[in-house]
Amino acid sequence: MLSQNNAPNQTTQMAIWASLVAGAVLIAALIYTGLTIIGLDVENFGNLGKPVQFFVGGLLIAIAGLIGFAAWRLWQKRTSGRFILMSVYFVVFVLSIAILLSVWGVYDSLEIFVDTIIRNSGLIILFPIAYAIYWLGGRFREGSAAQTRLTQVAAFIAMGTLVLLIVLGDVLGAINGILSTYSQPATWLLTIAIAVFGVLSYLLLMMGDELGQTPEQREAWQGWIMLSPNIIGFMLFFAGPLLLSFYLSFTNSTVGKVPEVVFFQNYADVLALEFQTMPADVNPQSGLSFGYQPLGSISLGANQLVIGAKDYLFWISLRNTILFCLLLVPMSVIPALVLSIVLNAKIPGVKFFRAIYFLPSVAAVVGTALIWRWLYDPTIGYFNYIITSVVTWLNTTFGTSLQDPAIEWLTGPGVVMFSMVFLSAWQVVGYNTVLFLAGLQGIPGELYEAAMIDGANRWRQFLNVTLPMLAPTTFFVMITTVVTGLQVFNEPYALFPSRPLPINATTGVFYLYDRGFARFEFGYASSIAWVLFAIIFMITLLQFRLQRSGAYDT
C-alpha cells in the first residue's frame, strides 16, 4: 500500500476527472430517483404514505447535494472532498452489489439450495464426518503436523461437499438464469455501476497521499470501511425502521388504504380511560360513554367508581403483562438465588448440576411450550395425575374427603396466567442461577474472613455479607427478567391451543401482534408498540440510573 506513494500525477488527475464525471452522473441519477419516489403514487411505494416518500426522496436529493459539495472540494484538491466521495462511492458500490445479487436471483437460490440438499440428503453426513476429523485433529498437539493435516482434510471434505451440493443444484441453469437477466438494461446498468464505483473508490483511496492525507485521516477511513457493513445494516434495518415505526404510530395505516396522518389519535385511543361515579346498583356499562368498556370498579359506599377504557383489551393485556412479570420475578429469582447459594458450596458435581439447570434456557420456547401443553393436559397430563394421586392418597390414608380439583390448566380463566408463568420460570431459572453464581463468585473471600473474625456465624455471614454484596446482581437479574417478561409472546402463542387466546393469557405483545397482523391495523399497532416500549425503556433506564448513581457501590 505504501509503495503507491509516488503515483504519477497524471493518473491522479485522471482519477479526479473520472470521479467528478461519475459524481455528476450519480447526482443526476439520485435527483431523478428522489423526484420519482416523491412523485410515485402511494400504492406504488409500499403504501407507506407521502411523508415517507418525501423523506426518502429528500434524503436521496440531500445525498446528491453532498456529492456536489464533495466534488467541489475534490476539485480544489482537498482531501475531505475525496473522503466523502470515497465513502459515497463505496456505499453505492456495496448497495449495487446487493441489488445485482437480487436481480441475479441469488437470494432465491437459497430455496433452490435447500431443494438440492433434500434431493441429496445422503451427502449431509459428510459434514459431521468433517467435524469429527477436525475434532480429532484438535486432540493432537497444537501446531503438530498431524493436527494441520487433519484440519486440512476436514476443511477439504466440508468445502468439497458444499461445492458438490452447489454443483448438483443445477449450476448451468443458474448461470443461464443470470445471463438471461442481462436482457434487461437495469442489469447492465448495475453491473457497470459496480465496476465504475468500485474502481473509483479504490482510486480515491489510493490518491490519499498525494492530496496530503495525514496518518490520522488514513486511519479514519480504515475505521469507516470496517464499520461500513454495520453502519449500512444499522441504517437499513434499525434506524430506518425505527423512524418508520414512529411515523406509522401517528397514522391510520392499514392494508389497501392510503394512510392518513391522524396525529395523536392512536395514542389517545389506546390510552383513553374514563372515570365515572355512579350508584352501586347500576350496571357499570350503562354509566360509561359510548365505546367504553368497564375495566373495574371501586366501591365507595353507596356509590361506585367505575373505570372505563376505550381499548379494553389493551388495558387487560397490559395488566396481564405486568402480572406476568410480577409473578415471574419471585418464581424465577428466588429459586435461582437459593440454588446458586447451594451450588456455590465447594462440592463436587456443581458443574454438572449447573449444566442441567441451564438446559431449558437453550431450548426453543415454542418447543418447550408444546411439551408443557401436554404436561398440562387435564386428562392425560402429569400435573393433574400427580394432583389426583396425592388427593387420593390423602383421602385413603387420612380419611379426608378432599375433592380432586381437576384443574383446567390451559383453559381455566383463573389458571392460564399461572400456567404460563410456571413454564417461563422453569425456562429462565437456570439462566438466573448462572448469573447469581457469577455474582457470588465475585464476592471477595476477605469479607467472609473478616466476618468470621468478628464472630459471625454462617447465617449472619449470609445476611450481612452475601445478600448486600449480591444486591447489584439481584437487581440486574430482576431487570432482565422483567424486560424479557414484558415482551413475552412465544409462551402464550405456543402454550394455548385455543384461538382467540384465553383473555387472561393475552399479553401486550400478543395483542400488538393481533392488531397488527390479524387485523392489519399497522398504525394502531405501532402506537401500542411505542407505549410498550415506553414502559420497557423506563425500567431499563431505572437500571442504568441506579448503576450510575452508585447504588452498586458497596
Added chain:
Amino acid sequence: MRELTPVQLVLRALIYVVLTAFALFMLFPFLYMLSKSFKISSDVFHYPPRLLPYSQEEVTTSDGEQAPLYRFVIEGQERQLLLADEKLPHLFFSTEEGINRDNPRDSSVVLAMPRDEALDTGLAVATGETVTIKMSDESEETFDVYDVTIAGQSQRLVEAYRGSLDKFVDPENPDIFIYANERLAEKSEYVDFRVCNYNTLLGTDLNRLLNQFTGVTPNDTDCPTQTLKLDRALINTTLVTVLVVAGQLVTSIFGGYAFSRVQFTGRNTLFVLYLGSIMIPFVVLIIPMYRLMVVLDWQNRIVSLILPWIFTAYGTFLLRQFFVSIPKEIEEAALLDGASRLRILWGIFVPLSKPAIATLAIFSFLYAWNSFLWPLLIIGEGNERNHVLTLALIRLSNAYADQPNLVLTGAAVAILPPIIVFILAQRYFIEGVTSSGVKG
C-alpha cells in the same frame, strides 16, 4: 481430601438430595418429550401416564396372524391370553335384589354366560317366569328368570341385561380361556422404544440404520408416512442459522475492531448510538420491518430471515470489549512491520479472541435457531417450503392435535440440536451469560 464430620456429611447429603430433586424437575419435561417421541399412537393416551414407551406383546397364531396378548389371573395363576373372538353375546345374571333400580346395566352381576353356549348346553334354562321390579323413576320393568347351574348347583337368577364379551384363549393350551371385556382387560406390555415417529417426520429410515450399527432387528419397518414432514424445515433452519452466525461474526469482528482500535472522529458518538440500540426492544421494530420486507419484496423468502439479522449491536459490543483488553504493544509491533489492518485483525485479534468469538457464535446460534416471532410474521402459513422449525412445529401441533407423540417428536427435533451444542460448548455458554451479568 480432608475428613468430613458427620454433621457435614449429613448436610452434604441433604444438598445433593435437593440438587438432584431440582435437577429431575428441570429435566422432567425433556424426559417426557423423549419418551413420548418413542411411543406408538395407541400408548400415548394411556392413563395413568407412563414415562416409558410400551408396546403390547403379540403372538403368532396357528394361522400365521399376529394377535395381541393380555394378562389374566386364572385360578391364582397369571397367564397371557390372546384375543380369540370378539363381541360374543352374553347373558348377565343377577339376583332380584341385585338389580340396580337406576340402570339395570349397573346391577351386581353374579355370573355372565355366553348366550348360545349356555342355552345349548342347558347351563341356563329359561323358566318362563318373570319378575317385575319397580325402578327408581316409578316405571316398571320385567326381567326373565333362569335356572342357572353354577358349579353343579342350580340357582334361580334374574337376567339383568344382555351384552357382549370377548373371548381370550391361552395360545399354548386352548382349553384355558376366559370371557372378559377387551377394553378393561390388562394388556400384556413390554418396554419398546420405537423410532417410527422420527422416521415419519424426517423421512429417514432410522430402523435400517439402527439395524446396521447395532444388529438389532427392528420390530416395525413399515412406519406410517405423513405428508407433513419436518425435513425441509430442519434444513431451512440449519441454513438460516449457519448464515446468520457467519454473518454476525464477520460484521461483529470488523465492527468490534474498528470501535476498539481505530481512531477517528465520530467514533465514540457512533458507539454510544450503537449501544443505545441494544436498549430498543424488537417490539418497536416488528411492524416497520415487516413493511420494509413487503417493500423489498422479501416477504415469504428465506433471505428475509437472514440478511436483516446479520448486523448485531450486541455482538459488536461483546467483541469490542474483548478487543480492548488485548495489549496494544502486540498490534503496534505488527503495524511497524508494515502489516495491514486486515492482517493484524485476522492474524492477531481473531486467534486471541477465540473464547469471545465462540461465545458470540453460540448466542447467535441460539437466537437464530429458536427465533419464532419474525419467521411467523414474514413466512406465510401457506408457504410451507420456507418454514423454519419453530413455524413447522406450530403447524404440526395444529394438524396433529390428537397425536402428541408426533408433536413431541417434532419438539425433540427442534430442541435437541441446541442441547447438543450446549453440551459440547458448555463453557462458552456460561462465560457468555456471566460476562453479560458482570458488565450489567
